[in-house]
Amino acid sequence: MEAMPDARIVPDGRAQQIAAGLRAAITAGRLAPGTRLPSVRQLQVQHHVARETASRALGLLVADGLAMARPGSGTYVRPRAERLPLSPDRYSRVSRQEAASPGPPAPNDRPPRAAGFRGARTAPAETHLAAVFALPVGAPVYERTALLTHQGAPACLLITHYRPEHLAGTALAAALENNGEREHAFEVLAAHGLAPAAVTEQLLTRSPTDAERTLLQLAGAEPVMEVCRIARGHNGHALEHARLVYAGHRFLWSYSHRL
Amino acid sequence: MEAMPDARIVPDGRAQQIAAGLRAAITAGRLAPGTRLPSVRQLQVQHHVARETASRALGLLVADGLAMARPGSGTYVRPRAERLPLSPDRYSRVSRQEAASPGPPAPNDRPPRAAGFRGARTAPAETHLAAVFALPVGAPVYERTALLTHQGAPACLLITHYRPEHLAGTALAAALENNGEREHAFEVLAAHGLAPAAVTEQLLTRSPTDAERTLLQLAGAEPVMEVCRIARGHNGHALEHARLVYAGHRFLWSYSHRL
DNA sequence: CAGTGGTCTAGACCACAGC
DNA sequence: CTGTGGTCTAGACCACTGG
Structure with missing residues (x-):
């Protein structure tokens, strides 16, 4: 003992x-x-x-x-920021509603958007990513990175991956690159006939790397929340793989499920 | 600007x-x-x-x-601990299965148990808790605290609350107090006719307090994951309110949902 | 320019582990 | 007992901000 x-x-x-x-x-x-x-x-x-x-x-x-x-x-x-609730419900509201909400804006209404730093390229899939997409290791996948902000402050680093045949030469790629995350990527996918049917999310918390600490403007020991999200279509095939690194102190994740 | x-x-x-x-x-x-x-x-x-x-x-x-x-x-x-996956599935397997799993134990098989520090008492409900249980503020609720361990190390601080009429004078209270978290509380509830039908969880990450840092044996800037869980019965009434503070670096939270 | 936080130095004392 | 990490001191230099 x-x-x-x-x-x-x-x-x-x-x-x-x-x-x-x-x-x-x-x-x-x-x-x-x-x-x-x-x-x-x-x-x-x-x-x-x-x-x-x-x-x-x-x-x-x-x-x-x-x-x-x-x-x-x-x-x-340091100003203490309110935590913005994030729930999977935000994936369901595929079409953007412009309905004027009375009173103060509902906290869950607008998840972080407005990219400040973006990039898109084709990269070889490493083992984990290849398994998700059922592709051979090293096969090209479409990669997209962004820094999302919320209320004027950096909120979330984002790296998303897509199957190249879902994008290459289609209007989808252009749509994803051109919109500065004004629309959620799910809306863009759905608009191109690739509406996700199921989402799995894995969350973990850790202290940030130096790069994350500066990009997300984290102070002291503030942790990040790292979320790995996989969206699948009706046939079970992966449509999107996303790795999100949130400024942990600014959000609140909600999940509910029946037994 | x-x-x-x-x-x-x-x-x-x-x-x-x-x-x-x-x-x-x-x-x-x-x-x-x-x-x-x-x-x-x-x-x-x-x-x-x-x-x-x-x-x-x-x-x-x-x-x-x-x-x-x-x-x-x-x-x-510092030894780097494997992260143990936690998914809501663990709430569904109400009856404990003693099936000998071949090979190494499945990581999700045994969520943290084995209380090291426990207490049970009746406490007045503060506003948030009163709202959850639809009770007047200050009404007595049954409170239970524990320190759960996993693989010999402290893993999670737990405070659960129950409606007193669900426990007072029943065998349920004794069952909850006597079992050192060997059974999941949901199993005990179900065995007494109070099987939860739905669970909502809210997750947030933050740096630990001094007390949490010592109780959970956290090093340096390691964050905690704070989970607020509410279990409801078929009629929608709250059966259990739980506040869990995990050693954030040792676990991985999984959620999946259909759209 | 004066004031700010950030960092390094050389030296000192303390409480503790482990032989 | 020696070696360990933890902390404090007095003084110094640096890069930076902001009037």
């Missing part, structure tokens, strides 16, 4: 104490989002502490996602 | 460079899980760097979840 040695509830230390004070003020609402926190040198003299220690205190808040540092300017209380 | 000032791809710095070297050796498999990394003082002389800098390099690996520090002993490559 393994003993459980570690039970440190809260590691003390001056930096932790200073951070705790600011953390309490932030979570209690005394320091509004966007407020500039005391500077490193201010904390240094206020708490009679070394510069490095004061800097570490602010670093702890940044790591918690409570604050963000802007070098040369200051450290600011 | 806000400009986009930050585009730092990779912050240099000696600590980052030293960490990068070790990180590459770990991810490439040259340093096997469980291996002891060079000590702070060894790195200090190897790279002709201050002690603090060497220490920060190891700290970066710990923050990435690639290594774990054991004060007084050393810093070790």
Whole structure:
């Protein structure tokens, strides 16, 4: 049997104490989002502490996602974003409804769109992808990448794959490339006679890579949600393979099912 | 319009460079899980760097979840756990099957069980919970907490709530309290004529609290997956409300649905 | 330009593991 | 007891912001 040695509830230390004070003020609402926190040198003299220690205190808040540092300017209380609910229902509303919704826009109404960074190419399928599409390894697949934004902030990295015969030389490829994710890809597929009939999603959470941290503008330890989605047609063949990397703190995934 | 000032791809710095070297050796498999990394003082002389800098390099690996520090002993490559798939199918197999599975146990076969820390009490319902159960705020609900483990390691914190009239004075309460999560709660409910007919799950990912970090033995920036699950009977009334906080790096959530 | 955060240095003290 | 990681100090240089 393994003993459980570690039970440190809260590691003390001056930096932790200073951070705790600011953390309490932030979570209690005394320091509004966007407020500039005391500077490193201010904390240094206020708490009679070394510069490095004061800097570490602010670093702890940044790591918690409570604050963000802007070098040369200051450290600011991070605005807490509402989580946008995402449910599979959004795949069903294939046709875009322009119905003016009364009151505030329904949160699930507009999933992240508006691509900021796009690309499309033909790439050889690696093993996993080949298995999904029932193609030999290395066979060409159509690949499309995008960075989706929501409410002006980057929200999700997207890599989708399609069978080349579904697109090559058809209007579908052009439609997918030209629309800046204004329409959901499912709508485009359906409009070309390839309406998905079933979707499977696999979700996992992890800490972001460096590239993801900058592209999604993640602060400190904020995790990403990685979703692998496979859409299949009525015959069970894969129509689309998508790998989505969400800024985890901005969304909420909903699923329901009968037993 | 806000400009986009930050585009730092990779912050240099000696600590980052030293960490990068070790990180590459770990991810490439040259340093096997469980291996002891060079000590702070060894790195200090190897790279002709201050002690603090060497220490920060190891700290970066710990923050990435690639290594774990054991004060007084050393810093070790963290074993990478396989992710256990979790799918709603596990709710359907109400009766426990003892069928000897040939070969290695199917990964989805045994969701986390074996409670290590339990409690049961009657608590007043706060607003959200009251709404779920259609009870007045403050009405008593039956609350049950547990720490589920999987493969010997803590996996999931669990708080479940039930309507008191479903349990008070019945054998159900005793059954729920006495079985150390050996049976899934749904099996116990079904055995008492309260078989769930539908389940809704809401998933979100975030960084853990300090308490969760110690209870789930999370390293560095590893996130948690928080799941809010509501099970309803055939009449639509809530039978169970569960809040689960998973060690996010050890599981994989699967969902599928038809359109 | 003055002020900001980020990082490194050399040295020190502490609590702890494990022999 | 020696070696370990964790933390703090006082001082320094850098790149950056913003008036």
